[in-house]
Amino acid sequence: MSAAPEAKFTEEKVLWVKHYTPKLMTFAITRPEAYRFSAGQFSRLGFRDGEGFIWRAYSVVSAEYADTLEYFTVLIESGPMSAKLAAMQAGDTILLDKTATGFLLPERFPDGRDLVMLCTGSGIAPFLSILEQPEIWQRFEHLVLVHSVSYAGELIFNERLAALQSHPLIGEFFSKFRFIPVTTREETAGALGLKRIPALLSDGTLEAASGLEFDQENTRFMVCGNPEMVKDTFQALLDLGFAMHRNRIPGQIMMENGFS
Ligand SMILES: Cc1cc2nc3c(=O)[nH]c(=O)nc-3n(C[C@H](O)[C@H](O)[C@H](O)COP(=O)(O)OP(=O)(O)OC[C@H]3O[C@@H](n4cnc5c(N)ncnc54)[C@H](O)[C@@H]3O)c2cc1C
Ligand SMILES: NC(=O)c1ccc[n+]([C@@H]2O[C@H](COP(=O)([O-])OP(=O)(O)OC[C@H]3O[C@@H](n4cnc5c(N)ncnc54)[C@H](OP(=O)(O)O)[C@@H]3O)[C@@H](O)[C@H]2O)c1
CATH class of the missing domain: 3.40.50.80 (Nucleotide-binding domain of ferredoxin-NADP reductase (FNR) module)
Structure with a gap:
């Protein structure tokens, strides 16, 4: 899946979502072939939100060599991104910034x-x-x-x-x-x-x-x-x-x- 080639993000598919408690969840999304990260880095994930976007940082849980990208999130009461993630289901579209960052390496x-x-x-x-x-x-x-x-x-x-x-x-x-x-x-x-x-x-x-x-x-x-x-x-x-x-x-x- 992809957005326009000049975009700073790609459009990925949510593969699965798992809820453990009302505030803890993990999920996985498709990984673009070109997406590179080092273990310890984070991705910026986003959704379209009205006329604009909402973006937040999430550390990658997956191994560098994994075919998909997995994340773990603590849902925050009244948090704008948490509300989006809580409602997210397999098959939904999620936005992935093309560049992973972070120095916890x-x-x-x-x-x-x-x-x-x-x-x-x-x-x-x-x-x-x-x-x-x-x-x-x-x-x-x-x-x-x-x-x-x-x-x-x-x-x-x-x-x-x-x-x-x-x-x-x-x-x-x-x-x-x-x-x-x-x-x-x-x-x-x-x-x-x-x-x-x-x-x-x-x-x-x-x-x-x-x-x-x-x-x-x-x-x-x-x-x-x-x-x-x-x-x-x-x-x-x-x-x-x-x-x-x-x-x-x-x-x-x-x-x-x-x-x-
Ligand atoms: C470098 C980096 C890596 C991050 N990696 C993760 C991650 O792997 N998993 C994850 O769940 N979140 C992670 N976050 C936090 C994430 O980006 C969002 O802030 C979070 O999901 C809440 O978004 P929100 O819009 O619902 O609430 P926000 O409006 O973004 O946050 C509201 C308040 O909730 C509290 N809060 C935010 N995130 C957390 C959290 N994870 N645990 C406890 N309290 C929190 C803070 O006090 C914050 O001021 C990371 C943030 C940074 C800067
Ligand atoms: N309603 C509630 O009672 C309640 C309680 C907790 C969380 N929440 C929700 O969950 C979110 C927090 O998620 P979370 O529990 O994963 O994160 P958290 O509040 O950061 O707590 C995770 C762990 O960090 C510890 N911690 C907090 N401050 C610390 C410090 N200064 N030094 C060392 N350890 C510290 C906590 O200890 P402590 O347990 O001693 O704080 C806990 O063991 C909140 O934003 C809120 O939405 C609600």
Whole structure:
């Protein structure tokens, strides 16, 4: 499917939509042959809206090599795009900006042994894509994913993450992986409970749960989610002696606001 050749977007077809809770959904759309992205980047998705358009950013959940593009969204009460997505059905048309963007890219770290991915809510999306890239599993000795949500019912990716152990490209490396769910408003079996990520970093709980020693030489952090969480987590990591990664001044922390 395509719009006029000079357009900055293409018209894609919604292939499927899955609702998990009233506010959590995933969906997939057709992928144009020319669409390129790196795991960790986001697409701009849109709809025609009256005389104009509505556009919002969504991190790609799919692997770079996937035939379709999958996304995960948290529906916001009274949110204009959320209303469109909530009503969307398979077969509908959705607009895809031709260019994917974003700098939450693990390959930007020139070194490091252990990759620790810290996220809240929909901030898990880029990490689901990153975790489907075999080169990440080859490159790092340990991969830790920490996902914080308010309630256990929002931990909808447990089975998908567990299924990585039989993934044809990744299964052999699966023992490198540790998933640490966090539920902040209730105690949940198998999850850390009632504390947010910055506090869990500061008091050493996350380090202990990961089975690793967090240090400047070996540990690299990627952070995505609620902007307040990104800010507070950055501060907690600074307090622990880590520094922002910049291309010219390598450090240990890379981050992206999952919304703003
Ligand atoms: C780089 C980037 C990547 C993004 N990736 C995703 C993604 O993968 N999945 C996703 O659901 N959203 C993502 N978003 C947010 C998304 O672009 C929309 O803002 C969101 O879907 C809500 O749109 P809306 O029009 O309904 O409400 P808006 O008018 O856009 O937002 C209203 C308010 O809702 C809150 N909010 C917005 N998005 C979220 C969210 N995801 N979780 C919790 N609260 C939120 C904010 O406080 C915001 O001010 C991303 C945003 C950015 C900037
Ligand atoms: N009606 C309600 O009670 C209610 C509740 C939540 C969400 N919502 C709706 O859902 C949307 C939010 O979606 P969401 O729950 O996925 O996103 P979220 O509010 O960003 O929460 C996701 C996770 O981030 C944590 N978090 C929030 N701020 C943080 C910070 N400064 N530092 C560390 N962790 C932090 C939350 O902890 P906490 O649980 O401690 O906040 C939770 O574990 C809202 O816009 C609203 O529409 C409604």
